[in-house]
Amino acid sequence: MAVDGVLDATGLNCPEPVMMLHQHVRDLPAGGLLKVIATDPSTKRDIPKFCVFLGHELVEQQESAGTYLYWIRKKA
Template sequence: MTSLQPDAILDASGLNCPEPVMMLHNKVRDLHGGDLLKVIATDPSTRRDIPKFCVFLGHELLEQAEQDGQYLYWIRKKVD
């Protein structure tokens, strides 16, 4: 598992598409450029949706993992 220390954590466990990405969009707005966000999700569709979100908006997906039925993502907010 990663040793990255997030500035914020978004727990979207139990939520289904499109809620995790909608919550992610709102959470990223509250972060400063360069901040690291850890996202925890249980919806398998996030494996597709979160990487696409990052590419589309220019954020950096540093790492993603699957552990004990959870999908974990570490996202660095783009610096404006």
């Protein structure tokens, strides 16, 4: 999946990943795709809620060995 930006939030704990996500999404063009890499389990709850609240699309999410990956498409 081709992305327009990557946010590496590994090692950061709530609320830092979502605060950083807010800034990164703001910098994306409309319809842009952002990949987020995180290690905080609370992102499993926080990132989907962030997307619903702000109207962005959570395209995909994956979890492997304590690393959480998210692909978020900015609303047009």
